[in-house]
Amino acid sequence: MINRLTEHRELDSFDIRYVALILAILGIGVLSIYSVTYGQRGVGTPYYLKQLIWIGVGAAAFLIMWASDYHHLARFAYPAYAVILVMLVVVLFEGRTSKGAQRWIALGPLSFQPSEFAKLILVLVLAHYYSKAPRVGWLQRVIVPGLLVLPGLLLILKQPDLGSGLSFVAVYAAMLLMVGVRSQALGVILLFSIMLFPFAWEGVWGSLHDYQRQRIMAFVDQDYDPGGKGYHALQSRIAIGSGELLGKGLYGGTQSQLKFLPEGHTDFVFAVFAEEWGFMGVLVLLALFVGLIWLSLEIASKAKDQLGALLAAGIVAMLCFCVVVNIGMTAGMFPIVGIPLPLVSYGGSATIMTMAALGLLLNVKRKRLSLFY
Amino acid sequence: MATAHYPETEVGDLHRRLVILRVGLLLVVALLGLRLWHLQIREGPYYRDLSENNRTRQVLLEPARGLIYDRHGVLLANNVPSFSLYVTLEDVKDRELLVKQLTDLLGLDAALVRKKLTAKGSKLLPRKIKDRMTLRDATLVESHRLDLPGVMIQVESQRNYPGGMTAAHILGYVGEISGEQLEKPEFLDLHQGSVVGQYGVEKSYDRHMRGVAGQKNVEVDALGHEKRATVVDRPQAGNDLYLTIDARLQKVAEDLLGEEHGAIVALDPTSGDILAMASRPGFDPNVLSRELTAKQWVEIVQDEGRPLNNRASQGQYPPGSTFKIPMAIAALETKTMTPSSTVFCNGGYQFGKRLYHDWKAGGHGYVDLHNALVHSCDVYFYTVGQRMGIDVMAEFGKDFGLGKATGVELPSERSGIMPSTAWKQKAKNEQWLPGETISAAIGQGYVTVTPLQMASLVGTVANNGVSYRPRLVQAVMDRTTGNLMEIPAVPRGKLSVKPETFRLIKDALADVVTKGTATRAKSSVVTIGGKTGTAQVAALRTGPEESIPKKFRDHAWFVAFAPVESPKIAVAVIGEHMGHGGAAAAPLAKEVIETYMKLAPQVPTVTSDRPSMEGPGRFSNDS
Numbered sequence A: 001m002i003n004r005l006t007e008h009r010e011l012d013s014f015d016i017r018y019v020a021l022i023l024a025i026l027g028i029g030v031l032s033i034y035s036v037t038y039g040q041r042g043v044g045t046p047y048y049l050k051q052l053i054w055i056g057v058g059a060a061a062f063l064i065m066w067a068s069d070y071h072h073l074a075r076f077a078y079p080a081y082a083v084i085l086v087m088l089v090v091v092l093f094e095g096r097t098s099k100g101a102q103r104w105i106a107l108g109p110l111s112f113q114p115s116e117f118a119k120l121i122l123v124l125v126l127a128h129y130y131s132k133a134p135r136v137g138w139l140q141r142v143i144v145p146g147l148l149v150l151p152g153l154l155l156i157l158k159q160p161d162l163g164s165g166l167s168f169v170a171v172y173a174a175m176l177l178m179v180g181v182r183s184q185a186l187g188v189i190l191l192f193s194i195m196l197f198p199f200a201w202e203g204v205w206g207s208l209h210d211y212q213r214q215r216i217m218a219f220v221d222q223d224y225d226p227g228g229k230g231y232h233a234l235q236s237r238i239a240i241g242s243g244e245l246l247g248k249g250l251y252g253g254t255q256s257q258l259k260f261l262p263e264g265h266t267d268f269v270f271a272v273f274a275e276e277w278g279f280m281g282v283l284v285l286l287a288l289f290v291g292l293i294w295l296s297l298e299i300a301s302k303a304k305d306q307l308g309a310l311l312a313a314g315i316v317a318m319l320c321f322c323v324v325v326n327i328g329m330t331a332g333m334f335p336i337v338g339i340p341l342p343l344v345s346y347g348g349s350a351t352i353m354t355m356a357a358l359g360l361l362l363n364v365k366r367k368r369l370s371l372f373y
Numbered sequence B: 001m002a003t004a005h006y007p008e009t010e011v012g013d014l015h016r017r018l019v020i021l022r023v024g025l026l027l028v029v030a031l032l033g034l035r036l037w038h039l040q041i042r043e044g045p046y047y048r049d050l051s052e053n054n055r056t057r058q059v060l061l062e063p064a065r066g067l068i069y070d071r072h073g074v075l076l077a078n079n080v081p082s083f084s085l086y087v088t089l090e091d092v093k094d095r096e097l098l099v100k101q102l103t104d105l106l107g108l109d110a111a112l113v114r115k116k117l118t119a120k121g122s123k124l125l126p127r128k129i130k131d132r133m134t135l136r137d138a139t140l141v142e143s144h145r146l147d148l149p150g151v152m153i154q155v156e157s158q159r160n161y162p163g164g165m166t167a168a169h170i171l172g173y174v175g176e177i178s179g180e181q182l183e184k185p186e187f188l189d190l191h192q193g194s195v196v197g198q199y200g201v202e203k204s205y206d207r208h209m210r211g212v213a214g215q216k217n218v219e220v221d222a223l224g225h226e227k228r229a230t231v232v233d234r235p236q237a238g239n240d241l242y243l244t245i246d247a248r249l250q251k252v253a254e255d256l257l258g259e260e261h262g263a264i265v266a267l268d269p270t271s272g273d274i275l276a277m278a279s280r281p282g283f284d285p286n287v288l289s290r291e292l293t294a295k296q297w298v299e300i301v302q303d304e305g306r307p308l309n310n311r312a313s314q315g316q317y318p319p320g321s322t323f324k325i326p327m328a329i330a331a332l333e334t335k336t337m338t339p340s341s342t343v344f345c346n347g348g349y350q351f352g353k354r355l356y357h358d359w360k361a362g363g364h365g366y367v368d369l370h371n372a373l374v375h376s377c378d379v380y381f382y383t384v385g386q387r388m389g390i391d392v393m394a395e396f397g398k399d400f401g402l403g404k405a406t407g408v409e410l411p412s413e414r415s416g417i418m419p420s421t422a423w424k425q426k427a428k429n430e431q432w433l434p435g436e437t438i439s440a441a442i443g444q445g446y447v448t449v450t451p452l453q454m455a456s457l458v459g460t461v462a463n464n465g466v467s468y469r470p471r472l473v474q475a476v477m478d479r480t481t482g483n484l485m486e487i488p489a490v491p492r493g494k495l496s497v498k499p500e501t502f503r504l505i506k507d508a509l510a511d512v513v514t515k516g517t518a519t520r521a522k523s524s525v526v527t528i529g530g531k532t533g534t535a536q537v538a539a540l541r542t543g544p545e546e547s548i549p550k551k552f553r554d555h556a557w558f559v560a561f562a563p564v565e566s567p568k569i570a571v572a573v574i575g576e577h578m579g580h581g582g583a584a585a586a587p588l589a590k591e592v593i594e595t596y597m598k599l600a601p602q603v604p605t606v607t608s609d610r611p612s613m614e615g616p617g618r619f620s621n622d623s
Helices: A002-012 A016-036 A047-067 A070-075 A077-094 A114-132 A137-158 A162-179 A183-207 A210-220 A231-242 A269-302 A306-330 A348-370 B008-042 B044-055 B095-106 B110-118 B135-143 B200-204 B247-257 B294-302 B320-333 B369-374 B378-388 B390-399 B421-428 B434-441 B451-462 B499-515 B581-598
Strands: A096-098 A101-107 A110-112 B056-061 B075-087 B127-133 B151-160 B174-176 B195-197 B214-220 B226-233 B240-243 B262-267 B274-280 B343-345 B348-351 B354-357 B365-367 B466-468 B473-477 B484-486 B491-495 B529-535 B555-562 B569-575
Touching: A016 A047, A016 A269, A016 A348, A047 A348, A070 A077, A070 A114, A070 A306, A070 A348, A077 A101, A077 A114, A077 A137, A110 A348, A114 A137, A114 A162, A114 A306, A114 A348, A137 A162, A162 A306, A162 B008, A231 A269, A231 B008, A231 B044, A269 A306, A269 A348, A269 B008, A306 A348, A306 B008, B008 B044, B044 B056, B075 B095, B075 B135, B095 B110, B095 B127, B095 B135, B110 B127, B127 B135, B127 B151, B135 B151, B195 B200, B247 B262, B247 B274, B247 B581, B262 B451, B262 B581, B320 B369, B320 B378, B320 B390, B320 B434, B320 B451, B320 B499, B320 B529, B320 B555, B320 B581, B343 B378, B348 B378, B348 B434, B354 B378, B354 B434, B369 B378, B369 B499, B378 B390, B378 B434, B390 B421, B390 B434, B451 B466, B451 B499, B451 B529, B451 B555, B451 B569, B499 B529, B499 B555, B529 B581, B555 B581, B569 B581
Parallel strands: none
Antiparallel strands: A096 A101, A101 A110, B056 B214, B075 B127, B075 B151, B174 B195, B214 B226, B240 B473, B262 B274, B262 B569, B343 B365, B348 B354, B466 B491, B473 B484, B529 B555, B555 B569
C-alpha cells in the first residue's frame, strides 16, 4: 500500500508541464538548426539530424538522472571533479582546436567538450560542500569554495573559453548568494576585488586572445569597423532587428541563409530564430524559458533538504546565466562570449549536459515526494 | 537519510533568496524583452533595410549596341559575346590580395587593376576590371571563385567590326566612358564601365546606338556570389544605323590609296550622300575598341602618319588649282571676265617687285577662260584675282562652302580657311597684302580646304548650284518599334549663279579630262569632268620630281564628277606628297567613278521636298 502510493507519487514527479516545456524549446532549436543549414551542401549527416541524435542521448541522460538519487551522486562529486580536471588538462595538450580555441577531446569520430560537463559537476561539488557541514565564517563560506572553483576556472580560461569560464564564476556567485553571505564577507570580497582589479585586469586582458579582445572592443564601440571586429555583432543585430514583428518565415532569414551571420547554428542560433519568427516568436521562446526556469525554481524552493535545494538552485542559476548572456550578446547588450543557448544551440556536449542537469532537477522533485520522515 | 545539517531557518533563508532570484529573473527577462522590442519593433525597419542591402546587389545589364550597315545593308559593326571580369568592392575583404591574385592568375597589369579598384564609384556596383577575356582565363577565374570573393565573370557583348580597317574613320570606335565624360550631362544616365562611342559615327550617333541599360537585382551570399536574380529590368537595345556609304566603293577607294597618305571622298551631288570616304593611313577599330595599354596608345598617338586623323574631314590642305573652279565662276558672275576675253600668258605674272610663275615655264600664250581651266593657266587666274580682290573671292568661296565645316555627322570636322581682309585682321591682326591675293587666286597661300569640302564643291557645280549637306547616315532603325526612320537629305539651297555659267564651267572641266591636264582620268565607261590641283608643300622646287625628298613633294589633287551630262557622283582625291594632280590623283578618281558606275547602283535615295535654307548670301529660296 505504502509502496504503491510511493510509486504513484514518484511518477507524479515526472511533471508533464516540465517535460513539455523542455521538448518545445528543443523543437525550436532543431527547427532553427534545420532552417539555417537548409540548402547547404554539407558533408555527412546534416546538423539537425545530428542534433536529434544528441537529444536522444540527452533524453537518456535525463531519464537516468531522474531515476537516480542525487544524494548518491553528490558522494561522487569530488572524484568526478578530479576526473573532469584531468580531462581539462588533457584538452590543453591533446585537444582538437577549432577557431583558435582548444576545447574538444576527440573520441573516435565524435568529440566531447569537458568544459560543458565541468559546469554541472561544479554545481554538484559546491552543493555537496555547503550541505555536508555548516560552513561558518567567510573563510569556510567564501575562500575554500573559491579555491575549489579556481583550478577548473583557470584551466577553462586557458583553452580559452571565456563563456564557460564566466559560467563557472556565475555558478559560484549564485551558490554564495543562496547559502547567504554576511555583509562582512561581501565587504571583504568587494574590497579584495577592488584591490586586485588592476592586477586582474592586466592578467585577464593580457591573457585574452586577440579575437576575444576584438570582440570586447567591438562591443564597446558597436558601429566601429563593421567589416572587421564588429562584423559579428552587427550582423547579429541586423538579423534580429530585420525580423521585425512577425519575422521572415522559415528559410526566409537572409542574414543566416546567405551566411552573413556566421555561427548561425551554434552560438547565434537565437538571432536566426528571431530573424525568421520575429518579435512574436521571440516572446514565445522567452516565455518557454521563463516557464521552465519558474518550474525549476519551484522545485528548488520545495526541496526537502539543503543539498537538493542548492543543487536545484545551482542548476537554475547556470541555466539562467546562459540564456540571459546568450540572448544578451546576440542582441548586442553584452560583448560576444562563446555561450550557447541551452537546448537550442547545436552542440552535443552542451545539449546532453543541459538535459542531464534538468533530469537531476526533476530528481530533486522526485526525492521530495518519496522522502518520508 | 540526508537530513539537513542546517536548522530549518537556514532553509527558510534559502526560500527568501529564491524569491529574490525570481524577481531578479523576471527583471532580467523584461530587460531582454525590452531590448528585443527595441531592435525588432522600433528599429526593425532600419535593420530590415540593412539586411536588404546586405543581400542584394544591383547588376547592370548592358544593352546591345545598335548595329551599323552600309547603304545596301552590308554589316559594318556588330556585337559578339565576350567575357568580362567584374569586382564588387563591398565583397572584397583584402584589396591588395585581390590585386595579387588577379595579376598572378591572369597576368594583368597590377597598377591598372589597382587604379580601377580605387576609382570613384559605388562599392555595391560591380566594376569592370578586364574585358575580352579568353575562354581559358574566364574558366580559370570561375574555378577559383571561392578564393576570389567579390569577383565575377559576365558574358557581355563586345563591339566587332567585321570589315577590319574598312571605313574605320567613318565608323570610329567605342571605348569605356572616361571620368571626364561621366561628368558631362549627356552621359548622365551612364556609369563607370559603360561603353560609349569615342570616334566616328559611333561617337556622333552614340545616343541613338547605345540603348538603355537594364538592371538585375541579384541576391548574393556573404562572399558576393550570386544566388538568384530577383528583379529583371530588361536592357533596351540601341538603334541601328544605315549609312550612306557603299562598302564596296569604300573598299576600292581605300585600296586605291594603299600605302600612300591621303583621302578620297565620293558623294552623290543630288543628295549629299557620302558614298565613300577613305583616309589613309588607317587603324583597326577592333583594336581600339579593346582595352589598350598605355604603350599601345602612345604608339598610335605618336605615329607620324597620324592614322587616327580622318584626312577627309580633318585634313586641311591648300586647294591648289582646284580652287580655279570657284574662281572661274566668280570671274564670270562678277563679269570680271567674259567667256571670250583672253589674257596673255608668257609664263609669269609681274606684281610689284615679285614675279609670280606659271607652272608651265614657257607660258600658255593667249588663253580664254575655257583654256585657262583646261590647261590650268596660273597667269589667267593671277589676273582674275588681282582684278577681283580677295574679299570678292572670299564671298564666292564661302558660297561654295569653303572656310566653314560642312556639318557632316563626324566629330572634330575642320573648317579650312577662306581668307579675306577681315579674316586676316581678326586672325593675325595684320593688313592684307595685295600680293597675297595673287597666291590665293590659284589656291595657295592662306587658303586651306578639306577633301570633303572639295567634293561637296565640285558636286554643287555638277548639280548646277543646288547643294546638299554631306551626310553619312540615311536612316535609323528603332529597335524597340522596328520602325525605320529615314533621315531626309538637308538641302543647302541653290546658288544664284546663271545656268550658262555652270554650262561653260562644266564644258571646260570635261575638256580637262579629254584633252587637258587630267587626260589620265579619261574613261571609256563614263564621261568625267574634273580639275587637277597641285598643292605646294615647299616654296622652292628645283629639279625633277623624283629628286625631291618625299616629304617635300607636292600634294596631288583631283576633283571630279560624272557623268558630265547628269552627274551622279562627285569625287575629291588628295594624295599627300604624290606630286602632280593630273598624274597621281586623277587615275584614282577615275577608278572610283568607274567602280561606282559599274556597281550600277539602284540607289534608294532619300530626298526631302522641304529644303531648309542656310544663310542668305548667294543662295536663293527656290522651293
